[in-house]
Amino acid sequence: MTARILWTHVGALAALLAAHVLLPAYHHGNLARIMVLAIYATGYNIAFGYTGLLSLGHALFFGAGLYAAGLTAYYTGLPGWLALLAGPVAGGAVALALGSFALRTAGVAFMIVTLMFAQAFHLAILYLGRWTRGDEGLVIARASRQLFGLDLADGSVRFLVAWALFALTMVAALIIARSGLGRVMVAMRENEERSRMLGYDPYMTKLIALGLSGAMSGLAGGAYALLFGYVGASLASVQYSILPLLYVLLGGAGTVLGPLIGTVAMFYLIDLASNVTDAHQLVTGAALVLLILFAPRGILGSIRDRFARWIP
Template identity: 55%
Template sequence: MTLGLHLAVVAALAALQFVLPAFHHGMLARIMVLAAYAVGYNVLLGYTGLMSLGHAMFFAAGMYGVGLTIQHWGFGIAAASVAGVAGAIVTAGAVGVVTLRTAGPAFLIVTMMLAQAFYLATLYFNTVTFGDQGFILPALEIGIGGRMFSLADPSVKYNVALVVFAVCLLATLWLVRSPVGRVLVALRENDERTRLLGYHTGRYRLVAVIVSGLISGLAGVTYTLLFSYVGSTFAGVLYSIYPLLWTLLGGAGTTLGPLVGTLLMTYAIDVASGITDAYLIVVGAALVLTILWAPAGVVGGIRARWARWLP
């Protein structure tokens, strides 16, 4: 039933591309990539109970990994994507080793500090990264089964985004129902008891940080390939706050929450930015209202009331 539900969601997203008008078609492609980012964030916040305020560095590590290797060294898409994901894994590993030395609220502060250092580094080394202005990648093409597809084509964009999102979603579904995932949830619920049961909690936490960083980095790689732009904005603090908000709003610790949260919030910001320049006030208001009135999020609320079986 659970797997069926997730497959149905993916199938529904696949079917939507044939009925949506152009604007929403493009929006949804972007939302699916960002939702994959939120799915990565949720592994850490929702299933391991660690709140990070620095995920932008994993997203941006993927982004710069793929973008810089194409820009400076002329890598092909496959090699550049591997470089991007590898960059995110290395970043997450290093960040994990440092931050997990600390306990409690220090984790969040240190992730934010490190992410900000990463952001400042993208500005400081602007001869390589082009800093704030960023750079635009040339038109990219991928070959599947001997045919070439341009990534600038909207329906190619949509389907690449769909595949990446579906892989991330199903992978986390598998992860959280696997023995490793159960240990992570145990860590979230009661760290000391898990340690008493003989689990090496530090090692499991590190694995969670790396998996979360990997998925976030993969989302960053995909975003770069589909939208052909790399810039330091994506390493900034806002892009660390976004996945937190998407995950919380949709429901932390639910597999489908990140998609729901990203969907709602991206449209809310789109509407608000048509009304005022200070549209980020929507982000602030959503954070405060969610935590005051719906701390379990949308999917979390549905699970508590009607569907206890939701993973």
């Protein structure tokens, strides 16, 4: 790994950490949320950006993590770290299970198969309303949101935990992207047939990528449940499958930092647009169209194309 790659990413993490002391309270809180969502986007990017698996069902993995962690914290007295761990475990397991047969399909069929499973999961949450309270959801008591004695409802703790989890995910993504596995993943995206002839197993590579992607998405879901104390069906709706796709495309698919940049951009696009006008969706929509017209490879992707080809 070259020094400038290393320092770019260490620098990004350091900047996020510096934001902890520098940002005003409101933006501090926002950034904690953004980092959790960026974990999700990073996970999505592993499947979509690197491996070329366009899924419309990642809300299933995010939701699995959300409910695994949330229901554990809500119904059992198990310690917080176990509930948090349940997130990536559930997300990863569900992704492997789904992938084991969904990966028999590719392209548009894969989009629909993943979409359908996520929809079925969303409906199941509503159907099992006796335990999940469906769309209304559950509030997780503050007492159940402790991690090694730290109160996750506290602003500083929340930010630092979100940062740590994001750092972990980002470093993992960087390592994957630079590893042999990462190169095979990209080879799948670019030309599956040729990599098969070179002796790689496309099915296994894609399954591993989807599993990792699902685990990261589940981690984000679990972190959301515990850090923000709310679990509800709307967080597992089809919108939440589209969101990470949007974040990743906006930031730059197949870049390590792109998902974070895309999440920040989308979050503040909505936040600032609603300061300008009542018709804030108009501003958001127009901004999306303009962004993609002038940076069709996403923000970081376009920068990479034009100025810095070394960005991973």
